[in-house]
Amino acid sequence: MAVNFSQSRTKENLMRAFAGESQARNRYTIAAEEAENKGFYALKEIFLFTAEQERAHAARFYEFLKQEAGNTIEIDGTYPVDQSESLVELLNMAAHNERQEHEDVYPAFAKTAEEEGFQDVAYTFREIAEVEKVHGVRFTKLADMLKNETYYEKPEGDEWMCLNCGYIFKGTKLPTMCPVCHKERGYFIPACMAPYLGFEGSGYERKGE
Ligand SMILES: [Fe+2]
Ligand SMILES: [Fe+2]
Missing domain, CATH: 1.20.1260.10 (Ferritin, core subunit, four-helix bundle)
Known part of the structure; x- marks a missing residue:
């Protein structure tokens, strides 16, 4: 009506x-x-x-x-x-x-x-x-x-992007700071949530690997 x-x-x-x-x-x-x-x-x-x-x-x-x-x-x-x-x-x-x-x-x-x-x-x-x-x-x-404290640490391995410099870290545990720009690790975002990444987190391979 x-x-x-x-x-x-x-x-x-x-x-x-x-x-x-x-x-x-x-x-x-x-x-x-x-x-x-x-x-x-x-x-x-x-x-x-x-x-x-x-x-x-x-x-x-x-x-x-x-x-x-x-x-x-x-x-x-x-x-x-x-x-x-x-x-x-x-x-x-x-x-x-x-x-x-x-x-x-x-x-x-x-x-x-x-x-x-x-x-x-x-x-x-x-x-x-x-x-x-x-x-x-x-x-x-x-x-x-x-x-669960799995934001910075994933035993099965993951990828994270530094929101300051864009560096992609691949591994099981994030370092306390970004190895490239030296910002604290609070700048990292899991790749599955990273903006504009352009690829699936798990499908990423760094050059030379
Ligand atoms: Fe809303
Ligand atoms: Fe909302």
């Missing part, structure tokens, strides 16, 4: 989503500071990268609210206080919220939008829900690696 946008639940859900994304963006920016304070530059970058995507989500939802420009929209909602000095906890809390968005919140908003006749909004909620899944999986993976 088509509904007038101004009277729709979708209008409110878009504002809820805008508020949620805006807060997620800030939570990740703040978590990035915590990661940096702990010398974990790579994790800081991952938080900032994700924060920027939450900004893009917020912008997309906000755009749908354009026709309400000049009005205020009252919403109720619950928002998490995800504060911790533990990076593992910050990652797990972030993953939890991402999962909720992916599994419950955005699918429900999409369904309502569809019922109210806003197909493009429904599509956007569904596709952004898929992005949140990726966010959640990545945060969980990182939390597990930190918790």
Whole structure:
């Protein structure tokens, strides 16, 4: 049944989503500071990268609210206080919220939008829900690696990229600093998560090997 946008639940859900994304963006920016304070530059970058995507989500939802420009929209909602000095906890809390968005919140908003006749909004909620899944999986993976101490060490061998100079380290345990640029090892990111790498981590062979 088509509904007038101004009277729709979708209008409110878009504002809820805008508020949620805006807060997620800030939570990740703040978590990035915590990661940096702990010398974990790579994790800081991952938080900032994700924060920027939450900004893009917020912008997309906000755009749908354009026709309400000049009005205020009252919403109720619950928002998490995800504060911790533990990076593992910050990652797990972030993953939890991402999962909720992916599994419950955005699918429900999409369904309502569809019922109210806003197909493009429904599509956007569904596709952004898929992005949140990726966010959640990545945060969980990182939390597990930190918790199990497999971020810097992989008995079966792995590859890492230094985010400062691009050097690829191959082995079972990262040195305490990058052998090329001498930045601390917090600059290294596992190859499977390295940006712009251009090859599968496990398929990489250094020249001459
Ligand atoms: Fe998002
Ligand atoms: Fe997300």
